[in-house]
Amino acid sequence: MNPITHLLEIDRLQTVFWNGREEVAAIEDVSFSLRAGETIGIVGESGCGKSVTSLSIMRLLGQNGRIRRGEIRFNSRNLVAESEKELRSLRGKEIAMIFQEPMTSLNPVLTIGHQLVEMIRCHTSLSRREAKAYAMEMLKKVGLPQAKDLMSVYPHTLSGGMRQRIMIAMALSCKPRLLIADEPTTALDVTIQAQILELMKSLRKESGAAIMLITHDLGVVAEMADRVVVMYAGQIVEEADVFTLFREPKHPYTQGLMASIPRVQGENERLRAIPGTVPSIRKMPKGCRFHTRCEWAAERCRQEQPQLESVGGEHQVRCWIVQEQASPLPVSANFQHQEAGV
Numbered sequence: 001m002n003p004i005t006h007l008l009e010i011d012r013l014q015t016v017f018w019n020g021r022e023e024v025a026a027i028e029d030v031s032f033s034l035r036a037g038e039t040i041g042i043v044g045e046s047g048c049g050k051s052v053t054s055l056s057i058m059r060l061l062g063q064n065g066r067i068r069r070g071e072i073r074f075n076s077r078n079l080v081a082e083s084e085k086e087l088r089s090l091r092g093k094e095i096a097m098i099f100q101e102p103m104t105s106l107n108p109v110l111t112i113g114h115q116l117v118e119m120i121r122c123h124t125s126l127s128r129r130e131a132k133a134y135a136m137e138m139l140k141k142v143g144l145p146q147a148k149d150l151m152s153v154y155p156h157t158l159s160g161g162m163r164q165r166i167m168i169a170m171a172l173s174c175k176p177r178l179l180i181a182d183e184p185t186t187a188l189d190v191t192i193q194a195q196i197l198e199l200m201k202s203l204r205k206e207s208g209a210a211i212m213l214i215t216h217d218l219g220v221v222a223e224m225a226d227r228v229v230v231m232y233a234g235q236i237v238e239e240a241d242v243f244t245l246f247r248e249p250k251h252p253y254t255q256g257l258m259a260s261i262p263r264v265q266g267e268n269e270r271l272r273a274i275p276g277t278v279p280s281i282r283k284m285p286k287g288c289r290f291h292t293r294c295e296w297a298a299e300r301c302r303q304e305q306p307q308l309e310s311v312g313g314e315h316q317v318r319c320w321i322v323q324e325q326a327s328p329l330p331v332s333a334n335f336q337h338q339e340a341g342v
């Protein structure tokens with residue numbers, strides 16, 4: 001068997017923010033990895049730490065944020081230890097990110113054309129004229145046929161959806177090895193959304209890029225992802241390949257997310273069927289972080305925190321109830337079936 005080489009390995013990452021009085025952890029013990037050409041979907045309700053995970057990889061945590069523990073290995077380099085200069089040369093070229101809020105990453109005082117051309121020239125050897133032609137080609141690819149006119153306008157004159165597509169054009173134009181897409185299509189209508197997903201697929205196919213796709217839309221995950229990470233309250237609670245996750249979600253939280261998929265086709269609703277809310281990072285419950293909303297919660301769940309553990313192959317779950325069911329082996333027919341399939 002070939003050794004598995006990972007493009008990205010995140011190992012027990014903890015990212016904290018200073019709130020004026022103390023540092024609070026927004027994500028804790030987050031570990032997962034990604035191979036070249038692979039797409040990982042990251043799902044979870046609002047505030048679970050999806051964006052903080054991606055901003056940690058880019059080391060764009062702002063003044064009050066820092067990585068307190070863990071490693072982020074990209075191509076065997078530990079990004080946590082790299083200098084800001086080294087990171088600047090990686091960002092955009094090797095690792096590109098489509099941000100959840102596109103306005104924050106477009107410069108308001110420069111035209112769209114200027115920003116696109118600079119970005120392309122910074123990471124390729126194209127001449128200004130070639131970079132301009134390429135920029136217009138990319139704008140057309142993201143569903144902006146009026147590319148020529150767009151080159152001379154400023155970001156604030158555009159709608160949120162257009163700005164998002166420009167960001168996507170920028171991110172894809174440098175053919176990154178890792179594309180981090182944070183809710184890339186949420187603000188877009190379904191036709192444009194489908195076009196963008198196709199573009200991401202061709203990036204993956206043509207250049208073998210890995211994609212980290214953060215989304216609330218489980219339909220998009222099913223279509224795009226090879227593997228899925230489910231986050232709850234700053235931690236990974238389940239990870240599995242996409243088929244296993246949809247067929248046999250084990251964590252009660254994942255099961256809740258699955259149950260909340262809108263039944264009406266085309267309805268693009270946010271997930272909200274699980275009663276209760278995600279706990280605040282300032283006041284995490286003792287024991288399992290999900291126990292306050294879990295209908296199966298037992299005494300142990302209220303007292304001790306479960307770890308993320310394999311329940312067969314690469315399927316991992318952070319839940320006492322699931323782990324106790326799975327041990328000692330063999331238990332249920334379900335589990336034996338899954339073991340045999342690995």
Ligand SMILES: Nc1ncnc2c1ncn2[C@@H]1O[C@H](COP(=O)(O)OP(=O)(O)OP(=O)(O)O)[C@@H](O)[C@H]1O
Nearest residue numbers: 017026045046047048049050051052053062064281
């Ligand atoms: N700059 C910051 N300063 C302080 N706390 C922050 C900061 N950024 C994020 N947080 C906190 O970290 C936690 C995780 O936030 P994050 O933005 O990663 O959630 P998310 O899963 O991306 O949610 P959404 O689906 O709404 O985008 C939240 O409690 C949030 O308030």
Ligand SMILES: [Mg+2]
Nearest residue numbers: 050051052100
């Ligand atoms: Mg977010």
